[in-house]
Amino acid sequence: xxxxxxxxxxxxxxxxxxxxxxTGVPPAAGAARAxxxxxxxxxxxxxxxxxxxxxxxxxxxxxxxxxKELDDAKxxxxxxxxxxxxxxxxxxxxxxxxxxxxxxxxxxxxGSLFYNPGGPGVPAMYLTLQVKQAGPAVAARxxxxxxxxxxxGRSTPLNCGWPTVSIGSAGPDxxxxxxxxxxxxxxxxxxxxxxxxLPHASTRNTARDMDVIRAALGESKLSYLGSSYxxxxxxxxxxLFPRRADRVVLDSALNPDLFGPDLTSTTGPAVTAVLExxxxxxxxxxxxxxxxxxxxxxxxxxxxxGQAVTRGPxxxxxxxxxxxxLPQLLWNVTAGDSDEAYGSFAADVRVLSEAARxxxxxxxxxxxxxxxxxxxxxxxxxxxxxTAISCADRAASRDPDTYYRDIQAHRADEPxxxxxxxxxxxxxxxxxxxAEPPTRVRNDVPVLMVGADGDPAxxxxxxxxxxxxxxxxxxxxxxxxxxxxxxxxxxxxxxxCVDSAVxxxxxxxxxxxxxxxxSAAPAAGRR
Numbered sequence: 001x002x003x004x005x006x007x008x009x010x011x012x013x014x015x016x017x018x019x020x021x022x023t024g025v026p027p028a029a030g031a032a033r034a035x036x037x038x039x040x041x042x043x044x045x046x047x048x049x050x051x052x053x054x055x056x057x058x059x060x061x062x063x064x065x066x067x068k069e070l071d072d073a074k075x076x077x078x079x080x081x082x083x084x085x086x087x088x089x090x091x092x093x094x095x096x097x098x099x100x101x102x103x104x105x106x107x108x109x110x111g112s113l114f115y116n117p118g119g120p121g122v123p124a125m126y127l128t129l130q131v132k133q134a135g136p137a138v139a140a141r142x143x144x145x146x147x148x149x150x151x152x153g154r155s156t157p158l159n160c161g162w163p164t165v166s167i168g169s170a171g172p173d174x175x176x177x178x179x180x181x182x183x184x185x186x187x188x189x190x191x192x193x194x195x196x197x198l199p200h201a202s203t204r205n206t207a208r209d210m211d212v213i214r215a216a217l218g219e220s221k222l223s224y225l226g227s228s229y230x231x232x233x234x235x236x237x238x239x240l241f242p243r244r245a246d247r248v249v250l251d252s253a254l255n256p257d258l259f260g261p262d263l264t265s266t267t268g269p270a271v272t273a274v275l276e277x278x279x280x281x282x283x284x285x286x287x288x289x290x291x292x293x294x295x296x297x298x299x300x301x302x303x304x305x306g307q308a309v310t311r312g313p314x315x316x317x318x319x320x321x322x323x324x325x326l327p328q329l330l331w332n333v334t335a336g337d338s339d340e341a342y343g344s345f346a347a348d349v350r351v352l353s354e355a356a357r358x359x360x361x362x363x364x365x366x367x368x369x370x371x372x373x374x375x376x377x378x379x380x381x382x383x384x385x386x387t388a389i390s391c392a393d394r395a396a397s398r399d400p401d402t403y404y405r406d407i408q409a410h411r412a413d414e415p416x417x418x419x420x421x422x423x424x425x426x427x428x429x430x431x432x433x434x435a436e437p438p439t440r441v442r443n444d445v446p447v448l449m450v451g452a453d454g455d456p457a458x459x460x461x462x463x464x465x466x467x468x469x470x471x472x473x474x475x476x477x478x479x480x481x482x483x484x485x486x487x488x489x490x491x492x493x494x495x496x497c498v499d500s501a502v503x504x505x506x507x508x509x510x511x512x513x514x515x516x517x518x519s520a521a522p523a524a525g526r527r
Contacts, residue, residue: 076099118226
């Protein structure tokens with residue numbers, strides 16, 4: 001992880017489908033509106049694949065710092081026209097924005113490598129710069145393509161005008177749960193104005209957009225690097241277009257049979273394991289953080305904070321932390337397992353512990369940033385589009401009692417994170433149904449999968465399920481690591497063994513002969 005601030009953003013993206021936390025590069029402003037487009041004489045899908053891409057500079061104006069960085073790196077940007085609804089290719093169209101960084105060794109260029117960092121709903125145009133920095137040998141052989149998925153960033157952005165970015169935890173009782181359900185219902189109703197485009201926000205359509213761009217680029221096949229939600233996008237692409245995939249790497253793969261509004265319901269135990277690992281680290285640093293001299297004492301400190309918020313909100317600077325917000329703050333233990341990340345989180349917990357004792361406190365800079373974000377409106381639409389993608393991929397139960405019963409059933413074994421991860425989402429009240437059933441991923445396309453066995457978001461059982469579904473895959477497991485994503489230091493500490501496996505495959509086409517493991521460098525929690 002390049003820093004705690006970045007780590008918090010990535011941890012937020014993991015739970016975005018549930019909490020609506022804003023993450024990633026800020027999208028360009030604009031209301032969601034499908035391009036009128038009109039109907040062309042040739043209304044078939046081939047006309048989209050045969051379009052000529054008009055590359056241009058990336059900076060759209062003097063305040064566009066993201067575009068300026070891309071221009072400074074000699075990237076090119078463009079917009080590609082795709083159908084709003086692929087079952088009606090002669091109908092309305094939308095624009096999908098992309099960036100391209102040319103291969104630095106054109107004489108040995110292999111093709112185009114698409115990158116998706118996750119989310120769902122995180123813009124990818126800018127992040128190709130990080131891929132180039134993380135894997136220079138990869139950047140030498142491939143044009144790096146960053147595509148903002150449909151309705152994200154610069155790709156015909158969708159914005160429901162939500163007054164908050166987060167539903168948060170269901171809290172300790174039925175009254176608190178009912179408040180979260182009322183908020184979810186209100187947020188869903190605000191998206192009804194976009195009911196004509198919402199069914200088409202699916203991952204299946206984003207995969208189809210990728211294939212249109214592949215063809216428009218003149219590539220017979222595409223290579224792909226996806227992390228977190230980006231692995232599900234890759235899984236869906238492989239299922240829809242198995243013969244058009246070249247070299248595919250899935251970093252921290254999600255279970256393709258579970259992706260949708262309720263995916264996070266499986267993550268509570270993994271997040272608890274990260275919290276316990278951090279607590280062991282904090283106990284060894286008791287002299288600095290004063291949270292407890294043993295793992296049990298540190299966890300008891302966290303429990304006391306949780307008990308305090310059930311009696312009333314904690315005052316933290318200018319913010320109030322209640323039972324809806326606290327689990328979201330504690331979720332940030334998943335931001336990384338380095339000393340830096342764990343130390344920053346310990347400082348946050350220390351502030352919360354003091355507040356629970358009635359002491360007047362000032363939040364750390366990171367805690368201030370997170371609390372401000374959670375109390376702010378969804379100005380750029382990031383939370384609403386993240387939710388729209390999940391709702392379009394898989395239908396959620398429309399009976400709130402289903403969620404409340406599930407939360408109650410797990411109060412004993414998941415007292416802290418269960419009411420957060422198992423809470424309902426706006427998808428339970430969504431104004432439209434998915435246009436298509438979920439994608440059943442089952443194929444034998446060669447794939448390299450990498451991931452940590454202590455991943456709090458792409459849980460290891462989920463990675464193994466994806467591995468079984470992709471029978472041509474090889475899995476490289478980073479043992480003893482409590483982090484989400486493992487390649488290239490993009491969002492977590494680098495591991496030479498993982499990087500070597502990925503680079504060898506992307507550059508030389510060599511898959512491991514069998515599943516294998518890498519050892520984490522001594523992680524913060526194990527020292």
